[in-house]
Amino acid sequence: MSQIRHTETDEMSERVRILVVHPGAFLREALVDALERMDGLEVAGQTASLDDACAKAERTRPDVALVDADLLEDQTPELLGHLKRDCGCGHVLLVADRVSQVQAERALSAGADGFTLKGISLAELADSIRRVAAGEVLLHPAVASVLVQSLSAFARGERHAGPVLTPRQQEIIRLLAMGLPNKQIARRLGIGVETVKTHISKVLAKLGVGSRTEAVIVAMREGVLAAPGAPGQFASITQRPYVDPQVRQAN
Numbered sequence: 001m002s003q004i005r006h007t008e009t010d011e012m013s014e015r016v017r018i019l020v021v022h023p024g025a026f027l028r029e030a031l032v033d034a035l036e037r038m039d040g041l042e043v044a045g046q047t048a049s050l051d052d053a054c055a056k057a058e059r060t061r062p063d064v065a066l067v068d069a070d071l072l073e074d075q076t077p078e079l080l081g082h083l084k085r086d087c088g089c090g091h092v093l094l095v096a097d098r099v100s101q102v103q104a105e106r107a108l109s110a111g112a113d114g115f116t117l118k119g120i121s122l123a124e125l126a127d128s129i130r131r132v133a134a135g136e137v138l139l140h141p142a143v144a145s146v147l148v149q150s151l152s153a154f155a156r157g158e159r160h161a162g163p164v165l166t167p168r169q170q171e172i173i174r175l176l177a178m179g180l181p182n183k184q185i186a187r188r189l190g191i192g193v194e195t196v197k198t199h200i201s202k203v204l205a206k207l208g209v210g211s212r213t214e215a216v217i218v219a220m221r222e223g224v225l226a227a228p229g230a231p232g233q234f235a236s237i238t239q240r241p242y243v244d245p246q247v248r249q250a251n
Contacts, residue, residue, distance in 0.1 A: 017042050091113040
């Protein structure tokens, strides 16, 4: 009997402890239930935000934090590094709806150990968690392909090593390029005017500029924003020239 108990203890010690960080309660609880059924995995805790994840990690000491990548749009990506450095979380694995070069670059530079997509099976997700817990840097093939293409473009001089903007900040800079004032940007994005101002301030700080006009020019120069008619993510930008709203009001 003592030999059996020793074996069971060894098996328990090899289980990978997971902290699930997902904003949706229903999906989070379903994921927790599914992961609990997988061999070698144990859900140590769950939470809806990165802000709360640190306190949960300090209490539960997970091997891997499984984080919904959508949270990076609204919360500081540096929290990922904080989770590992200060909160007792061993590794961080991001899961996203779609391939995003910007999101992947931000996550990995902030301290994530892996980036995968929600289209994978539960068995593949479990395997990804185990591999990240073992110390691997794991990238979904589609994400790896996008990052390699980005590096290749940089090596060819087609892409500058410019600042990385969040998806929301990219939307903001695109609408600034269209010459829209804050109120119209807020209506387009379904957010408050003060939130728009906050996003713009962060964009200006990242680009190292002092005005909206400079932000658009620098974003185009650094490859963050495609010039009108140029190939790229924002090639559909209106062809009319950008006019700073402050200049427009003066006229």
